[in-house]
Amino acid sequence: LGIPFDLSEVLFIATANYADRIPAPLLDRMERVDFSGYTEAEKLEIARRYLLPRQRKEAGLEEAEFQVEEDALRSVISQYTREAGVRQLERELGKMARKVARKVAGGDSSEVVVTAEEARELLGRPRVHPEKMRTENAVGVATGMFYTPMGGDIMFVEAGVMPGDGSLVLTGQLGDVMKESGRAAWSWAKSHHARFEIPDRLMKGVEVHIHVPAGAIPKDGPSAGITMALALVSTLSGRKIRRDVAMTGELTLTGRVLPIGGVKEKVLGAVRAGIREVILPRENEADLEDLPDEVQETLTVHLVETLDEVLTVALEEGPANPPRVPGSGRSSRDGSGERGETVVTVD
Numbered sequence: 001l002g003i004p005f006d007l008s009e010v011l012f013i014a015t016a017n018y019a020d021r022i023p024a025p026l027l028d029r030m031e032r033v034d035f036s037g038y039t040e041a042e043k044l045e046i047a048r049r050y051l052l053p054r055q056r057k058e059a060g061l062e063e064a065e066f067q068v069e070e071d072a073l074r075s076v077i078s079q080y081t082r083e084a085g086v087r088q089l090e091r092e093l094g095k096m097a098r099k100v101a102r103k104v105a106g107g108d109s110s111e112v113v114v115t116a117e118e119a120r121e122l123l124g125r126p127r128v129h130p131e132k133m134r135t136e137n138a139v140g141v142a143t144g145m146f147y148t149p150m151g152g153d154i155m156f157v158e159a160g161v162m163p164g165d166g167s168l169v170l171t172g173q174l175g176d177v178m179k180e181s182g183r184a185a186w187s188w189a190k191s192h193h194a195r196f197e198i199p200d201r202l203m204k205g206v207e208v209h210i211h212v213p214a215g216a217i218p219k220d221g222p223s224a225g226i227t228m229a230l231a232l233v234s235t236l237s238g239r240k241i242r243r244d245v246a247m248t249g250e251l252t253l254t255g256r257v258l259p260i261g262g263v264k265e266k267v268l269g270a271v272r273a274g275i276r277e278v279i280l281p282r283e284n285e286a287d288l289e290d291l292p293d294e295v296q297e298t299l300t301v302h303l304v305e306t307l308d309e310v311l312t313v314a315l316e317e318g319p320a321n322p323p324r325v326p327g328s329g330r331s332s333r334d335g336s337g338e339r340g341e342t343v344v345t346v347d
Contacts, residue, residue: 017084017149036264037084037151039292040272043077044070051090059097064111066100068093072119078272079126082150096122131155133274134243137316140235143246144227145270145278146219147262152269154246157212157224159231163325164207166190172212175220182210184253185229188307189236192255196237197320206325208232223260225251226279226310233311238321245314246270247279255307263287271295277302279310 016022019032038046047068056066076096081088099122100112114122131154134141140159145152168186170179186208193203210228212219226249234241248266250258259281268291270278277300280288285303288296302313 036290037149038086039268040074040077041292041294043086043089044073046086047073047077047089047093051086051093055090055093055097058094059101061097061101061104065104066097066112066114068096068114068119069116071116072114075116075119076123078130079128080123082128082130084150092123130269131273137240137243139238139240140231142227142231142234142241142314143243143270143275144224145246145248145266146221146223147265147269152262152265152267154270154273154275155212155214155219155224157210157227157231159228159235160209160211161202161206161235161323161325162209163205166204167207169207169209170211171209172215173218174212175218177222178212178220178224181222181225181251182228184251185210185225185232187253188229188251188255189232193236196233196239198236198322202236202322202325206236208235221260222250222258223248223262225249226257226307229307230310230314234315236322238323239318240316242277242314242316244275245277245279246273246275247310247314249279249281249304249310251307257281257304257306257310259283264290267291267299268295271299276300277313279304279313281305 014030019027019034022030052066052068053063056063059066076092077089080092083089096114096119100109100114103109103112112118120126133154134143134156142157142159144155144157146155147153168183170182174182190203193200210231212224226247229251230241230247233239248260248263250260252258263280263284264287267278267280276298279302282303282305288301291299302309304310304313
């Protein structure tokens with residue numbers, strides 16, 4: 001209209017799920033405020049107090065006609081949504097309310113109390129399958145933690161050996177930073193292998209493969225450094241890794257453990273997966289204040305400064321039992337093996 005107006009007293013508020021997608025010149029002129037995603041307990045309370053009453057009203061139902069048990073709400077949160085907020089949760093509750101309203105209107109039922117099993121009947125098969133803690137300790141499989149704008153979770157880092165020339169293979173659609181973390185972990189393992197009773201001939205005669213499952217999903221960042229190093233030491237020494245311990249932390253070539261981000265989201269994701277012990281960098285100690293009281297009361301946190309401390313906590317006690325690899329030049333423990341003996345499978 002060509003009419004001037006004064007913006008000097010106007011406060012603009014903008015929201016975004018991914019800050020890295022905001023143009024740098026625009027972001028530089030903003031004051032950035034980061035909000036953590038809701039915990040499962042918070043989502044449960046929001047659903048009970050606000051979302052359910054609203055969906056009842058929109059479906060034309062009375063409170064007695066549509067109720068949802070706590071187990072059913074937890075099931076919907078964990079198996080049908082993967083988000084930091086509650087937008088999708090409200091959509092799923094709305095689907096349930098409309099189907100219940102149809103039953104009530106058709107005279108099939110006058111009151112419906114939805115259980116976890118009935119929630120599956122109303123919503124169909126679960127669409128989200130979060131990782132769960134492994135059922136047994138294993139060689140070469142370490143449990144890490146990660147987070148995204150949608151929340152945190154655990155991930156598994158697998159390491160294996162085969163005949164080769166001491167090289168390292170990294171797979172799982174890893175980004176450049178994560179690949180560098182893997183190379184740093186391999187260099188540390190090679191320079192300290194004697195401490196873990198790993199023969200020189202084995203180090204020179206193998207190719208090491210690190211894989212992070214869910215290969216269709218891109219992954220990046222430095223925080224898996226200690227997880228990769230643990231998996232490498234485990235597969236080369238033959239010592240099993242505890243399944244109930246998850247970890248996160250950047251690793252340096254000298255074995256120092258550096259701080260990382262997203263501690264709250266990562267730890268809450270690990271707790272949901274059944275983990276009860278976590279390893280965090282010492283410099284992230286202040287971040288523990290952000291954890292809910294109920295989590296702090298049940299979780300054991302190991303704050304570490306070096307990789308040696310990580311290995312002490314996460315590896316099973318016992319002597320080393322390095323794998324026998326063809327061409328590595330290692331004979332069996334009883335002396336009966338020949339050079340080039342068949343591989344002993346590493347889990």
